Amino acid sequence: MARIVIDPVTRIEGHLRVDVEVEGGSVKNAWASGQMWRGIERILLGRDPREAWIFAQRICGVCTTVHAIASVRAVENALGLEIPKNAQYIRNLIVIAHALHDHIVHFYHLSALDWVDVVSALQGDAAKASALAESLSPWPMNGRLQIQAAKDKLRAFVDAGQLGLFANGYWGHPAMKLPPEVNLLAVHHYLQALEYQRKANQVVAILGSKTPNIQNLAVGGVANAINLDNQATLNMEKLYMVKSLLDEVAAFVHQVYLPDVCAIGAMYGEWLQYGAGVTNYLAVPDLPLDVKGTQFDLPGGTIMGADFSTHKPIKSFDDPYFKDNVEESIAHSWYDGAWQRHPFEEETVPKYEAPKDDGKYSWVKAPRFQGKPMQVGPLAQVLVGYVGGHEPTRRWADLALKTVSGIAKAQVTPAMLHSTLGRHAARAIRTAMLAEMAQRHWELLVDTIAKGDTAIFNPPSFPSGEVRGFGFHEAPRGTLSHWTVIRGGKIANYQAVVPTTWNASPRDGNGQRGPYEASLVGNPVADSTRPLEVLRTVHSFDPCLACAVHTLDPEGREISRVKAL
């Protein structure tokens, strides 16, 4: 039995560590461990709930926005506070733009190198790559000369010995299977993706006043004063800038990102067999359309044990089906005790001990829904929407599956999405759907303003006694929830149950593995010194452990290590 450890070791505080045991070319057992303690919950104790979001968005350096959104929703829920329509739509546009940015970056800049062999792209023929691209998409920038220019850039880059950018890719690995032309096309689109993720980020900056760490939120609404004729406020010029950026990003998503994922996915069809892991799914509804949060553009709900007939929706910001069924276990986490508790009743008392496979081995708690581990993320959201008959989900998912089936010359169905590849496909489907919804929420905002409604804020007031609230958000990586107890206008308890906590959860008191751990079992590993297949499955979740500590390592030789024991 060989043991492989993938661990970023030279950071002062590490993040995600994955240990797998491999036998006969396949993973037999796996442990996912968060190597850093978050601790923001303790920082928030005693603070003013109106400023919690400013601290909460520092939980994570990548998805700052999502924590800000979940935090204000939690406090609003505790107060039963409705927020004006304009505030919902502005928040929704920020949420969408952030997700578009995040999903594009995840695919092209974080995980594509698991599937795309950059060195092989140099063998690709630009004319053939262009013909292939034009058979898949009307995108105007897939011409032979444009692709040749990308190839020339890559050649110059490689000749200058600067392949370091792609040093985290395993080119030449036996598990790399794309033809050189597809690799070349992916490199071409990698360069374009740099532009479009930036455009999506600009939308967040315009509406959020600043990015990262938006400034425009408030418990009770937003701080974007609306006056169409005033340069200093949200005006027509800014709104049109937002629209034009969102339209450009939508074109890239529909004509480049989605077709790329379909084409690459179809050529790695065997990855529909691996990586299912936990097939209980949880997604929460998002993009609220009303002031209370009872109607949504994105559906939420649960599916248990891959059985679509178990589908049950989550219907509102105050749905007891969500509120009453979330607990966290610390049986295998470095906190004092071994309890499983509801977030309102939790405490966060760290207690580190030497890691043991059958003992405590992670800073991540183990969230459970009705006692079960749940997979969260785009796959959960797409499956819940598909099974629930959500029209946009069905339309985009059917289009993607039809495209994949056509290229692979084999029928691919929604039931086959429980897999490593399924998570990539679902992310692209979700992105395509969000890009379309951006348009709708922009129109909703402009229509409301056109009717003379410029309300953006309802002031909160805090009772002297105790109130409890929870706020959720379907973030790029899945269901995020913040839970707070407010006593006398001050925070008495605060817990954030983040998407990667669900997915990277360690075992619970009943020994049930978390989704990463379960998904790795049965995963093939061709070469244990280069565990590309393990990275494929882990990356398909889009891992994002909370990152409150950040230290660069300019002197170290290695940022991470992959070690076969």
Add this chain to the structure above:
Amino acid sequence: MGDDAFGPWVIQTLLSEYEFPDDVSVEDLGTPGLDLMPYVIDLEALVLVDTVRSAAAPGTVRLYRRDELLKNPPGPRLGPHDPGVQEALLAGEFAGRGPREVLLVGTAPVRAAMGGGLSHALREAVPRAVAEVLRELERLGRPATRRPEPRSPDVWWEDEPAARGHAPP
């Protein structure tokens, strides 16, 4: 968090005591990892301030130039968080863009654990890092000017709430 707030401290000190030319922006970018790219790809010059892992004593301010930062290739990446400075610079290079002039002003932390509060050694290093940033701006032909009436730095995260300590419901 803790000494990891060294960068934000330096940024807030610069903003409260100096004014900058229109084409210089001074920003706290948090911990964006891979998402650093959109912020730096259009720049001509970049000055970064951060804590670094270093053999030097905590509080020692060290300078790193572009070549030094790019000398070792990035390793396998598990998540989007691992610092993205190298990737951002290399991706810019690949796209034929990005800053040619890069300086990292770094110092080793005493502790980078949870909680507010900059350690004494790093508090003392703030003016030294500020001086390095000012010197670099001068070298780049974009000198900052001292504000006639400096404010105190807006280190909002340092306010300790009255009731600290653990209080389960």
